[in-house]
Amino acid sequence: MFKKLAASLKNQLTPKKQTKNMITAFITNRVKFLSNFVSEIIFSSTVFIEKLKNLKIPGVTVFIITLFLYRY
Numbered sequence: 001m002f003k004k005l006a007a008s009l010k011n012q013l014t015p016k017k018q019t020k021n022m023i024t025a026f027i028t029n030r031v032k033f034l035s036n037f038v039s040e041i042i043f044s045s046t047v048f049i050e051k052l053k054n055l056k057i058p059g060v061t062v063f064i065i066t067l068f069l070y071r072y
Contacts, residue, residue, distance in 0.1 A: 045069065
């Protein structure tokens with residue numbers, strides 16, 4: 001009986017495990033947020049580059065503008 005009680009107590013979330021789970025959840029949420037943010041920037045840049053191409057601007061100019069945008 002004592003072994004079962006000890007096992008059940010061991011399986012419960014301790015404050016250390018709760019803290020670890022909270023930190024893991026926070027990091028996961030930040031990574032998802034940053035991933036979505038970067039995806040949005042890449043998508044916006046792609047749309048902008050496509051619009052520049054539709055304006056019949058020479059490819060070298062589009063390349064230079066793209067480099068300038070990514071630099072800043």
